[in-house]
Amino acid sequence: MANTLSSRASFIFLLCISGLVSGQIRYSIPEELEYGAVVGNIVEDLSRNAGELSGRNVRLVSDNRRQYIEVNLENGILFINERIDREQLCRQSPSCSISFQVMLENPSEMRRIAVEILDINDNAPSFSKDEYSLWIIEVIAPGTRLPLESAHDPDVGTNAISTYQISPNEHFGLRVQTRNDGTKSAELLLEKPLDREQQSAFYLVLTATDGGVPQKSATTRIVVNIGDANDNAPVFDHETYRTSVLENTPKGTLVIKLNAVDLDEGTHAELTYSFTSHVSRKARELFTLDSITGEVRVEGVLDFEESHMYELDVEAVDPYPMAGHAKVMVGLIDVNDNAPKIEVTSISSTVPEDAQPGTVIATISVTDADSTENGQVKCELALDIPFKFENSFSNNYKLVTSGDLNREVTPLYNISIRARDKGSPPLQTIKNIMVTVSDVNDNSPRFTQSSYNVFVMENNLPGASIFTVTASDSDLDHNGDVSYLMLENNIKYPSASPHIMIDLKSGDINTVLSFDYELLKIFQIIVQAQDGGSPSLSSTATVNVIILDQNDNAPIIVSPLAWNSSSAVEILRQSIIPGYMIAKVLVGLSSLCLKQKAQLTFSEQQLEDKPNNGEWK
Template identity: 40%
Template sequence: MPDAIVRRSVLFLTLLVHIARGQVSYSIPEEMEKGSIVGNIAQDLGLDLQRLKSGKARIYSRDSTDYIELNRSTGSLLSREKMDRESLCAKTTPCALHLQMIMENPMEFYTITIEITDINDNAPSAGFMLGRAFDPDVGTHALQRYSLKPTDTFRLELHNQADGSKNVEMILQNPLDREKQSSLILLLEAFDGGDPVLSGTVQIHITVLDINDNAPVFTQKIYKTTITENATKGTILTMVSASDTDEGSNSVVTYYISDTVEKNVAEIFLINEKSGELILNGLVDYENVRHYEINIQAKDQGGLSNECKVIIDVLDINDNSPSINIVSSSRSISEGSKSGTVVSVLNVDDLDSGLNGQVQCVLNDDIPFSITSPSSNFVSLQTEQELDREREAEYNISVICADEGLPALSSSVSLRVQISDVNDNAPVFEKSHYEACVLENNTPGLSIFTVKASDADWNQNARVSYILEDSTVNGVSVSSYVSVHPDSGLITAVRSFDYEQLKDFHFRVKAQDGGSPPLSSNATVKIIIEDQNDNAPQVLYPVQTGASVVAEIVPPVAVDGDSGQNAWLSYKLQKATDRALFEVGLQNGEIRTVRQVTDKDTVKQKLTVVVEDNGQPSRSAVVSINVAVADGFPEVLSEFTDFTHEKQYDENLTFYLVIALAAVSFLFITCVVVIISVKIYRWRQSRFLYQSNMPVIPYYPPHYAGTGVTETLPHGYNYEVCMTTDSRKSGCKFSTLGGQNVLVVDPSFTETMQRALKENNGFGLGFTTAEVRKSTHIYRRQY
């Protein structure tokens, strides 16, 4: 082969930097001078130069440390020697160095990828075989075209191969005549695509034979086969076959291996010259060479030849166990460290490929650590959760790495990590919300219940104290209602509670440990005051005064200051002159006639109604009601008088006479005073008092608050009711506070009453029987 003319040009260094998730990539051309700057990793990763020094930053690589070094003072990556891409990677693209930069305290590591780009530093070279020229460069710098001179007899034809290369075939264009010209000399030139273009030339000497004009022809242009890397010597890989259409010795074909780019091919493989069997003559290692391409030439006795290619793929077997190297490791870690804290960094590698080279690392069971893979060959051992020294003070961690081959191969390494203690557990209440019930009228100092909090720490860090947080209840500090024992958490009542004033209240209790700084938590406590049947019923109507008896329009209303079942009321008819004539509603106390009142019924009816609440024990009130049956209003008044006289006589005759005399005297004096007063002030007040249609406004005793439930009559009162004889459906209803409870009076009766009051100074003495009988009326009087 003639010497190739090699031309070199000066290339400017172009750096491409890419950073993502702790990774940085650079691209540099091959053949850089020693000491050239690859890049500044401190600037590209945003690291402080002091961090590079304090963290003892260093470059780690299993195979490429000799090519790159780190300057900690400037953060620059420098080349330690020239790098030849063809020597490092041959035809492999892209060609890259994979490095790691590791720092300690805290432990950090970053992946560095440096791609070596090709420059046009090799010229194509032509061999004696007319098949193809070889150019070690790649891309546009590789072999691009051929040129043959002269071109009058032969022409070139290129054939694309499966691997992307091009074989050149010289084809005869015109018949040869040995007698005119017995030999030819041609010049074959190969060109690459560089700038400037480099080329290589070869001379071709052609001898024209007179008879043997047919070259051997292979049955296939390309043969493919596979072999495992543990195949034994002497294994037959494949058999090539070529035929020659000539006869005699000119048809005898001989096979041999032609020159190839791969080194040591002739030592590893050999071919049977006669049969064409390709035989393994050495050992193949998948980790060294994974693919072979062998050119086989067939020649006949006349010197004509042809060529084919045999492609051999080496199959990997799982013959390499994973290797584990501890790059950096911490012996202890604080239990206050966050989840994800890196404890150790391991370099894990397997020289096999595919599943045989895929490594999975696992840890021993029941430990709060996990394995992550930040890069292909590195794994990080990190905490999976916040550690608790009180639960485990030390961990023995076994890291087991196994590949996925069949059978799988594995390796392991052991690490010991100690956990240092901090106050990292706050007290925890058994509940976040507590509720307790206290019966009203309790004694001060009563123990209500106990809150409990526990701390997972130990010693002083686990000592819990209970504190009542400051708040107010109805404008008063909560400390005047309850207290909390600082050691036991016992909640004690400071005062006696009254359900009618306070039904429930909330406050918060804090549990604080003895750590430094202390940790605490809170719980909400709700105290519910339970009602007792401690309130006797009260009467809203009629209002008791020392004045004379006055007729009431609004029915009596009874209430109970308690609540719940303590205020549930029931009404029962205890006594009656005629039980067959009246009935009492159990829930509403309504008194109705069961049948029509007749002349045969007693004119004077006496009823006794008992009202009970549902408390334990229950409280009750008794109401006496006098009912008179009459045809007209005058008769009603006389019947009421008779009721009073009769009742008092029956009870005590002397008492009756005294009361009657006092009543008559009081009535007379009152009438005189009222008549004189009305005459004097009539011109001022008569229109406003008697012509107004405003309804009667009930009077409620001061400082009373209803409970919104059924009420009762708390004491014994006497009521008198008068009805006409046809009042079958008439009734007197003693109702509750569930609505607007008043006796309903016919409008015509109201107008008649107002007119009578105006004419007779409010005593109603001017009513006629016809006016009274316009509707059914009910009257009552209190004694």
């Protein structure tokens, strides 16, 4: 039967906005189905393949606290997860349904599903008592109607009470009426005049039968006692009284004052007012009827959203008793006593900072139990945030991104959703959604300077740190992890690779060899900082290493030539005048130093960095 019902699904409407498809699928199933009974197949009704379901994170989001229906992720079959009792779920409402949403991801898709719960005849009618007594006077005229106690059947529609029957007799017939709410009531109809002297009581059987298949019924005993002559029954001013009150009317407020008259005199005209058995227990909790004055007053808390109208059957009874009957129709006037309700279904509480505008964050459903303008709701977001609403269908919205996100500027958004109705005064509800912006690798490492000058004394100890470069990256985690490496040098400078090395993590620059100013005065390295993102981002900085000279070479005499540590001396004539040059002494470096000096001079020319006099000494 469930398979047959699943084929009855019909599409109500289909609306597509920004990649999120919204529509409604309807199914009809009977109540009381066992666990596992098939409701329908969303794979077929959504025109999808069963293989898509597991990869798209399919889930059901129910409007009800209880998850009556689940989905099989292997084949898309919707099945009964918990037995559904229609009478418990919807009481005696003519229509009964449960609704939920099917959420799919990659891409995001949403469908609303409504499952109508059909009533089955699982309840028999019942009377509150096994026996009821009626008192009537013998002079009552044929055609007089006497209300009978109604049976109760929690089923609805054709499964509710459809008819009443009375056991065969000469004097009484039965009249069955349909009330405004669709329920049936029975009245005993006097068809033949009574004679108390012939028969003082009648014992009848009243049967209530429902319209289910198979039919179910209940019986009760009606004892009709015939009283002696009290010729006139009480009569109300109106057959039907109509009035209305605000739903927030306080307890004790007068609703209406009833009045009935009895043409008899004396004790025969002393009347007592009361509700009849047709008045529900709920109505008796909300209204009271003063038995002496006939005043109907508010007793409980009225709620327009629970019921717009109450029908009160009243009677006025004299002491013998004879009764007159009337109906009081009390309508409730709605006031704005319900704030809007906001239901949020989060699709993602985290959004990457490079998300495109239109990315769906959550779906929002807004309801207000009030009617007319009191129930019309406007949903708003705070200003100056990169998010907006897109209307999905009536009172349902999608929260989507509307601008660029930057985690380094705003890593977290506390989004306030405000729903305000149009009542007077208006009521509002505020609900907050926390959305975290996740990091993407959109920032390169940054050095504190584009170039650095480092001064190092020659004859340094190998392995010592001469400088530390530092670069920062504002991204998170591995996107912000910075590592350092040394690139090939600029061709204008001698290679530094034999002399130094750089630590990958700390950026420490360490010497490998000892520097010699006479061999190398300056060199340049290019340091690259790169992050751990994919793809990684990088930047570079220049480090100029300048070698400082130490006095580590003694002078030597190169002219005149020495022999055995002595220089040859020319013998002078006695006639030489003062100031005559005897010899010229040249002081310089060793031949090795001279060769190295030539190499240094070449380097200095490359650097194009000579002293003002154009010579290095």
